[in-house]
Amino acid sequence: xxxxxxxxxxxxxxxxxxxxxxxxxxxxxxxxxxxxxxxxxxxxxxxxxxxxxxxxxxxxxxxxxxxxxxxxxxxxxxxxxxxxxxxxxxxxxxxxxxxxxxxxxxxxxxxxxxxxxxxxxxxxxxxxxxxxxxxxxxxxxxxxxxxxxxxxxxxxxxxxxxxxxxxxxxxxxx
Numbered sequence: 001x002x003x004x005x006x007x008x009x010x011x012x013x014x015x016x017x018x019x020x021x022x023x024x025x026x027x028x029x030x031x032x033x034x035x036x037x038x039x040x041x042x043x044x045x046x047x048x049x050x051x052x053x054x055x056x057x058x059x060x061x062x063x064x065x066x067x068x069x070x071x072x073x074x075x076x077x078x079x080x081x082x083x084x085x086x087x088x089x090x091x092x093x094x095x096x097x098x099x100x101x102x103x104x105x106x107x108x109x110x111x112x113x114x115x116x117x118x119x120x121x122x123x124x125x126x127x128x129x130x131x132x133x134x135x136x137x138x139x140x141x142x143x144x145x146x147x148x149x150x151x152x153x154x155x156x157x158x159x160x161x162x163x164x165x166x167x168x169x170x171x172x173x174x
Contacts, residue, residue: 001108001139001158002041002042002108002139004139004158005039005106005107005108005137005139006039008037008039008106008137009034009037009038009039009106010025010030010033010034010037011034011039018037020033020036020037020103020104035100035102036102036103036104037102037103037104037106038097038100038102038104038105038106039106039108040093040094040097040105040106040107040108040110041093041108042090042108042109042110042112043086043090044089044090044093044096046081046089046093048081049080049081049082050080050081051077051078051079051080051081051084051092054081054092054096055096055099059096059099059100062099063077063095063099064077066095066098066099066125067091067092067095069121069125070091070094070095070118070121070122070125071091071117071118071121072088072091072092076088076092085113086113087113087114087115087118090110090111090112090113090114091114091118091122094107094110094122094125094126098125098129098134102134103134103135104134104135104136104137105129105134105135105136105137106136106137107126107136107137107138107139108139109139109140109141110122110126110138111123111140111142111145112141119145123145123148123149126138126149127149
């Protein structure tokens with residue numbers, strides 16, 4: 001599942017073509033594609049121990065309010081990245097991606113390291129983003145989460161390298 005997301009994000013070489021709004025990936029420069037189709041890894045990378053280095057000035061100004069919505073304490077924004085918990089890093093990476101305003105967000109287990117309350121906060125924020133027009137491809141091992149976040153929209157199920165039409169037992173409606 002992660003490989004599929006990485007292929008769509010154009011992070012790994014592959015065969016075939018991915019399209020966005022009637023345009024093939026090959027018609028975009030790599031940076032232009034990755035600015036519109038953003039991949040959020042299950043364990044996001046951080047290139048600096050200073051959190052502010054990962055955000056431009058405008059995004060950094062918006063970060064405190066969004067971080068609070070995800071249950072992050074204000075102190076976390078001043079904590080060196082290596083000292084943050086896995087769940088804090090995961091939520092901050094999600095905010096980093098959202099503040100870059102991609103058109104498509106590829107989410108690889110975005111709540112895997114979170115408790116139930118934090119998971120619900122992330123789900124609510126992502127549902128708001130979806131309603132505002134953000135397209136998402138979400139990988140999860142949680143059937144309950146797939147059903148919650150699917151909300152009647154098509155859900156795909158990947159098992160042993162084969163793609164199926166729906167999460168087993170879930171009703172798929174157009």
